[in-house]
Amino acid sequence: MTPRSFPADFVWGTATAAYQVEGATTADGRTPSIWDTFCARPGAIADGGSGQVACDQYHRYLDDIALMAELGVKAYRFSIAWPRIQPTADGTLNQAGLDHYSRLTDALLAHGIAPVATLYHWDLPQYLEDAGGWPARDTAARFGDYAAVVAGALGDRIDTWTTLNEPWCSAYLGYADGEHAPGRRDHPAALAAAHHLNLAHGLGVQAIRAQAGGTARTSITLNLQVLRPATDSAADQRAVAQLERIGNDIWLGPLLDGRYDERLFSDTAHVSDWSFLRDGDLAQIHQPLSLLGINYYSSSTVRQRAGAVPPTWPEAHSRPWRGAWPGCETVEFLPPTGPLTAMGWNQDPSGLTELLLSVHRRWPELELMVTENGSAFDDQVADDGSIHDRERVAYLAAHIEALGQAMAAGAPVRGYFAWSLIDNFEWACGYTKRFGLFGVDFQTQARIWKDSARWYQALVRTGQTPAADPAD
Ligand code: GCO
Numbered sequence: 001m002t003p004r005s006f007p008a009d010f011v012w013g014t015a016t017a018a019y020q021v022e023g024a025t026t027a028d029g030r031t032p033s034i035w036d037t038f039c040a041r042p043g044a045i046a047d048g049g050s051g052q053v054a055c056d057q058y059h060r061y062l063d064d065i066a067l068m069a070e071l072g073v074k075a076y077r078f079s080i081a082w083p084r085i086q087p088t089a090d091g092t093l094n095q096a097g098l099d100h101y102s103r104l105t106d107a108l109l110a111h112g113i114a115p116v117a118t119l120y121h122w123d124l125p126q127y128l129e130d131a132g133g134w135p136a137r138d139t140a141a142r143f144g145d146y147a148a149v150v151a152g153a154l155g156d157r158i159d160t161w162t163t164l165n166e167p168w169c170s171a172y173l174g175y176a177d178g179e180h181a182p183g184r185r186d187h188p189a190a191l192a193a194a195h196h197l198n199l200a201h202g203l204g205v206q207a208i209r210a211q212a213g214g215t216a217r218t219s220i221t222l223n224l225q226v227l228r229p230a231t232d233s234a235a236d237q238r239a240v241a242q243l244e245r246i247g248n249d250i251w252l253g254p255l256l257d258g259r260y261d262e263r264l265f266s267d268t269a270h271v272s273d274w275s276f277l278r279d280g281d282l283a284q285i286h287q288p289l290s291l292l293g294i295n296y297y298s299s300s301t302v303r304q305r306a307g308a309v310p311p312t313w314p315e316a317h318s319r320p321w322r323g324a325w326p327g328c329e330t331v332e333f334l335p336p337t338g339p340l341t342a343m344g345w346n347q348d349p350s351g352l353t354e355l356l357l358s359v360h361r362r363w364p365e366l367e368l369m370v371t372e373n374g375s376a377f378d379d380q381v382a383d384d385g386s387i388h389d390r391e392r393v394a395y396l397a398a399h400i401e402a403l404g405q406a407m408a409a410g411a412p413v414r415g416y417f418a419w420s421l422i423d424n425f426e427w428a429c430g431y432t433k434r435f436g437l438f439g440v441d442f443q444t445q446a447r448i449w450k451d452s453a454r455w456y457q458a459l460v461r462t463g464q465t466p467a468a469d470p471a472d
Contacts, residue, residue, distance in 0.1 A: 001397060004404040005464045010397040011114070011415030012436065012460040013075035014068060016371055017121035019051040020424040022081065024058035025153050030098035031087035031192025033123035034133070034174075035427075038181030056445050058100065063419065067438060072460040075114040077371060077417045078104070079121030082146055089127040091145055098153050105157050116371075116417075117154065118162040119147055119204060119222065122170055122181070129182050134170060134193035134200075139274065144203030145406050148211050162293055162371070163204035166223045167197035167251060177324040179428050188317075191268060192276040198254045202285035209288075220255060221293030221371045221418050224248050224359070226351035230303035230334055239304040239331040242267055246325055248469030256363055258286030268327035270316040291414065292359065293371035296352045296399075298345035301334040304373065339391075342376040342433055347395060349402035352420065356406035356413060367412050374419035376426070376433040379450065387450040389438050396452055400465055401413055418456055421448055 019035050039050035054357065057064055068076055075467050084097030101117075108115045120143065143163075151161065164170070173180035176190035184190075205218045225247040229236035246268070249261050259471060266272055307329035311319075316329075325331065336346035356368060375395040378389050407413050423436035432444060437456055439448035458466040 001401055001465065003464045003466070004401055006404065006407075008463060010463065011075050011369070012073070012456075013073045013077055013114075013116065013415060013417040014421035015077035015417040015419050016057070016421050016424060017079045017118070018081035018084075019054070019079075019121070019123040020420075020426070021055040021057040021422065023051065023056040024052040025050075025052050027058060028084065028100065029087050029094040030081065030084045030097060032126040033081070033083045034126055034129045034181035035123050037126050037129075038183050041183060044183060045428055045430045046432050047430035049425060051425045053442075054425045055423075055440055055442075060445065061104050061381065062107055064447070065104075068108075068113055068321075068421065069111040071437070071453060071457050072458075073113060075415060075417070076108055076421075077115050077116040077118065077162075079118035080150055081123050082120065083123060083125045085150060086125065086142075086146055089131070091142065093149055100148070101154060105154055109157060110235070114160065115158045115431075116160045116162065117150075117158045118165050119143075119150060120163065120170075120200075121165040122174075124170075124181075133175070133182055133184075133188040133459065134196050135175060135186075135276075137192075137196055137199070138297070140196045140200040140203055143200035144207050147204035148207035151208040151211035151216065155208070155216055158212070159215065160217040160219065160290075161208045161212070162219045162221050163201045163208075164197060165221045165371075166295060167201070167220075168223055168225075168247060170197055172324040172326070174324055176321065178218075179324070181220075185321050187321040188272045191272045191274070191326050194250055195274075195276055195281070198251065198285045199281055201255065202287050206284075209220055214344065218287070218288035219291045219293050219369070220251075221295055222251050222293040223297075223372075224252075224354050224355055226296070226299035226348070228299060228301045230301050233304075235304035239302050242328060243302060243325060243331060246327060252362075254282055254285040254360075255289065256286075256292075256366070258282050270311050270313045271326050278369035289366065291367040291369050292363075293369050294355065294359065295372035295419070296355055297343075297373065297375070298336070298341070299351035300336070300350040302331055303334065305330050305332045308420070327340060341391075341395070342378050343429075345375075347375070347398070351397040352399055352402040353406045353409075356403070356411040357409055360406075360411040367414050369414055370403060370416040372417060372419040373403075374435045376435050379434050379439055381439065381448070385448065387448055389450045389452050392450065392452040393455045396455060397465060400459065404465070 171194040178185040345440040420435045423434040426433040437453040
């Protein structure tokens, strides 16, 4: 692959999330999140793991920051755990929790690494789920309060804020198919959750701008779906369009255009009457965005299920809800093809190029960041302790080339965050799937350079893609 050069001011970073790396789930006043509760549910997590200890980054963050400094990254995307900041239902501030993130922020800045803070990466306080969770409208208001507290305290040092990470996962994996916390299977509730997450984002942006000042850069991170029709038939094209509405436009429409696509309401009429959508909500949601964070891993191929007829109201409510896509009972996903990652996801770098350019064409003025991209492979530790993760290097090289192609075609991408800095708790997969540039020996908490970390270090230092094989 011909080396590709990136702008000198391009932001190379790495990313993690609180519940996946921090551990210390009872330290300094933190109370349970929905993930603490979910992990205790028998069978919920593949290896029975949890974020109780994880990578112990709550205590080891200085060591990890030193690693990032050696890697040479210019930004670190982390998330702030809401249950550390407001551990009780009355919303009282837990200063000890806030102090942790203040120390983390100061340490990053001392190393010349920009803190990019995500306010919500799925660890909803359990007391809010007990009060209804994201299907309950008040949760959005509580998120606005939480955002104000954090931005007020850290807005003098953090200038790039992400309100939510992947509301698609929060709403659909959490409340539609139940694969993620809180593990509910209730499609009407999932649609209400989607709307209230949008509302929370809007209230959060207003709170950040009010507390941290108008110069604060506000964003949201979306795992926008790249969907390909199994054939060029009209039915399969319709299947793609329906999934794009419920998977992508349900967020992009309100956030960027201040409206839902009316066809969403007809697509899901047998699921919900959308009475949770109130006058004025869309104006609250449609706030200025400094940039859009995009997470990309793989693409999917879909088709219309032959002869399938969508259920009607109220019959649809008389049987168990299935799947993560409300209203899409007649659409099916084909098994991925080609070389797969350990997650069973395909490797489709062209999907990243297409995604970035399609968003850019629809919103030409919107700045973009790739806030997550990476791959899980079954790493082997060699006798000398090294990890030659050639597949992850190849995945990185191909996707960063795809990123470069999108930028060369005009997509205003300002940065790229490798997922992830270190192996960590991969949600329902527990510790069975490893995404880190650094391996983690969870017995000793040692961090282990993988070849992919060396490859990324060379890229970050030179701004040019190195040879795919670090041994070259
Ligand atoms: C996501 C989450 C990360 C995951 C990563 C690998 O994008 O799903 O933000 O927490 O760990 O994507 O699945």
